[in-house]
Amino acid sequence: MTRVIADATLPNRVRTVTDALEICDESGRILGYFHPAVRVTSPFSREELDRRRQDRTGKPLSEVLRDIGAE
Numbered sequence: 001m002t003r004v005i006a007d008a009t010l011p012n013r014v015r016t017v018t019d020a021l022e023i024c025d026e027s028g029r030i031l032g033y034f035h036p037a038v039r040v041t042s043p044f045s046r047e048e049l050d051r052r053r054q055d056r057t058g059k060p061l062s063e064v065l066r067d068i069g070a071e
Contacts, residue, residue: 014021014034021034
């Protein structure tokens, strides 16, 4: 993939964009599309995630498949 470095004004202009953005030149020709990076945050704290990782309850996949008749 080719990388283009934005001039000093572009980051400020696209910082608040939440949807896809069409980027055009001065004559209106489409140059490309910008899709903002999405940051996903967990509703669970780091401690809760660690606790859940340690909790080894449940069934092996083979048992689940047997129970639903998918063997």
